Amino acid sequence: MEKQKWNLEPDSRREFLANLVSGAATATVLMVVGPGASADHGVGGHSKKHRDLVYVINVNNCIGCGNCVRACKRENSVPSEYFRTWVERYVITKKGIYVDSPKGAIEGFKKINAAIRSESQLARTIPKMCNHCDNSPCIQVCPVGATYRTDDGFVLVDHEHCVGCAYCVQACPYGARFINPEKKKADKCTWCYHRVKAGKLPACVTVCPNKARMFGNLHDPDSEVAKVFKEDRWMTLRPEMHTHPYCFYVGLPREVR
Amino acid sequence: MPNPSPRSHLYRLGGLLVIGLIGFLAVKALATPSSWNHEDWYRGDSPKEIAALPLSYGGNESCQGCHKKTHDQVEAFGHKGLSCESCHGAVVDHAGDGKKIADAKVDMESNWQCMNCHEDQITKPKFFPTFKPTKTHEDVDADMLCSTCHEAHNPGL
Numbered sequence: 293m294e295k296q297k298w299n300l301e302p303d304s305r306r307e308f309l310a311n312l313v314s315g316a317a318t319a320t321v322l323m324v325v326g327p328g329a330s331a332d333h334g335v336g337g338h339s340k341k342h343r344d345l346v347y348v349i350n351v352n353n354c355i356g357c358g359n360c361v362r363a364c365k366r367e368n369s370v371p372s373e374y375f376r377t378w379v380e381r382y383v384i385t386k387k388g389i390y391v392d393s394p395k396g397a398i399e400g401f402k403k404i405n406a407a408i409r410s411e412s413q414l415a416r417t418i419p420k421m422c423n424h425c426d427n428s429p430c431i432q433v434c435p436v437g438a439t440y441r442t443d444d445g446f447v448l449v450d451h452e453h454c455v456g457c458a459y460c461v462q463a464c465p466y467g468a469r470f471i472n473p474e475k476k477k478a479d480k481c482t483w484c485y486h487r488v489k490a491g492k493l494p495a496c497v498t499v500c501p502n503k504a505r506m507f508g509n510l511h512d513p514d515s516e517v518a519k520v521f522k523e524d525r526w527m528t529l530r531p532e533m534h535t536h537p538y539c540f541y542v543g544l545p546r547e548v549r
Numbered sequence: 550m551p552n553p554s555p556r557s558h559l560y561r562l563g564g565l566l567v568i569g570l571i572g573f574l575a576v577k578a579l580a581t582p583s584s585w586n587h588e589d590w591y592r593g594d595s596p597k598e599i600a601a602l603p604l605s606y607g608g609n610e611s612c613q614g615c616h617k618k619t620h621d622q623v624e625a626f627g628h629k630g631l632s633c634e635s636c637h638g639a640v641v642d643h644a645g646d647g648k649k650i651a652d653a654k655v656d657m658e659s660n661w662q663c664m665n666c667h668e669d670q671i672t673k674p675k676f677f678p679t680f681k682p683t684k685t686h687e688d689v690d691a692d693m694l695c696s697t698c699h700e701a702h703n704p705g706l
Contacts (some may be wrong), residue, residue, distance in 0.1 A: 356672055357666045359635045366639050367605045381672055400665045401672065415671040440591030450595035453582070486602040496608045499632040501666060502677065 343426070343445040343538065347483060347494075347512045348517045348526070349419050352543035354504035355380065356417030358400040360496035365398065367484065367495035374470050374482040377421035377496055382548055385411035391546050418548055419496075420507060422447065422468040422481035423529060423537030426454035430469065439478065445538060447484050451477045465533045483507070607640035609633050615644065619702065626703040636662060636701065663695040 313437070321409065356379055364370060378396035382389060383404060390408050394401065401417065403409075424447045430439050431447065438454035441447050449460075452479040460479060461469040472479035484494035488507075497505045508515035516532045517540075520526055526540040541548075554560070612633050613620045623629065634640060638654035640702035656662045669679040680686060689695070698706065 308645070308685055353674055355666055355677055356670070359632070363606060363634070363639075383671070400668075401670065403668065403670055404672075412671050417672045431682065437585075437590040437592070438587075440589060442596050446596075448596060448599055450592050452598075453595065484600060485596070485599050485605055487606075489600040490604060492606075498606050498608050499635040501631050501635060502674070503630075516586060529602050 296516040307467070341441075341443060341445070342428075343510045344511050345355060345445055345488070346485070346517050347421075347424070347507075347508070347539040348503050348506040348520050348542065349539060349541040350506070351416050351545075352416045352419055353484055353502045354379070355418060355502050356401050357501060358395060358397040359501060360419060361396050361398045363495040363499040364481070368482075368489070370479075371473055374425075374472070374479070376468075377419060380418045380420055380548075382414075382416050382545060383408055383412050383416060384545060385413040386413065386546050387399075387411060391535075414545055414547075416543075416545055416548075418541075418544070420466065420468070421496075421539065422464075422483075423466055423535065423539040424483060426536035426538060427534060429463040429465065429533075429535065433459040433463045434458065442485075446483055446488075447480075448485060449478050449480060451475055451479075454478050465530050465535060603641075604635050605639040605641045611640045611644075615649075618657065623702045627705040657694070657696065660689075660691070660695050663699075663701075 350474070358379060360377055361375065361379060364375070365372075365422060368376055370376050372397075375396040378393055379401075380391055380393045381397070381401055381404070382391055384390075385408065388490070390404075392401075397417070404412075404415075424441075424445060426441075428439075428441065429445055436438075436453055436455055438450045439447065439460055456471060456476045456512075457476065458471050458478065461471060464480075469478055469480045471477070484492075484496075487494055493507055494505075497507045501525075502505065503516075506516045506520075508517040510517055510521060512518055520540065521540055526542055527544040528537040528540060530537075582592045582594070585591075586593045609620065609624075609632060620633070623631070623633070636654070636656070637643070641652055643649065643653040650676075663681065667678065667680045669681055673679055685698070
């Protein structure tokens, strides 16, 4: 008699279980690694377009002064209490991780209290902003096409077209977006698109005193940012989200989210 | 009176659908901005509008024209590479059309600016010079300015 497909004879039952296990294992591997991850794990991710411009944040150089936050506010007329870029302080202790960002660090940081200081194992200030991802959740959820990526990789918001529904604010895993209370439109860092198009650096990079923030052409071998990729020691925020950020961090403690 | 066609309800429905479709296409055509980029799905004029926004910070090169001597002095000493505008404010608030339009910010009343960068904190990079409680710094308090001993443009001693 021909073998039936799911007859649970002892032999075929073993076969069935073996298939089940190997199938589940494959599915798990696919879920963890992600399809195609092997092909594009390096710099440059999803979009079909060629991208040159990258933003590099060297955490080891950040002194937490907040000049970037102040300059961003002035350059882009960001309403008070809202931030297109901000700086977070991470103090890692045996008992837990202490994170704060008083007023986005617009006035830098006050000395941390002695109790936390005495427990500190690693302490860093981490600049944060829009990551101008190559696989941006914000663009995917926008119902009207008001947020988009330019040909050279800037993720921008069209304030004229935006309806202020805030789906993108919810979708961003980095908390980089907010609803501008004056315009009632989604707002976020543009990598100072207007400055870069005029041949200048973003305002935050311009005022950074200790080269913690860098911006430039990844494919120009003489640029500061290209050196970072030559050494290949960068990280991105939340790689598990598969957003393919174009802000690359050097010296990022693994605890930072 | 002739009997109505047994399919008249279908004709009516079909007619309504055609009218609805025409209405939908008309609204869509009116609501889609003329510069719409159908490939990448955004208003094509938007990046041009954003690129046309005014600039506030000019970078150190923007001070060079009017303050060449000071500029080159700063670049020769310990604060080289610092942004003039991080201490003096954005250039558009001070100069425009080749003239001075308002005083540049100069903080001579407090140590806030110096301490904002130099306060000795656990988050500072290893090799960054901080304000340490050394013998010379013992008496420094809010009443004694850093500029008593250090020059902002040439801070080393």
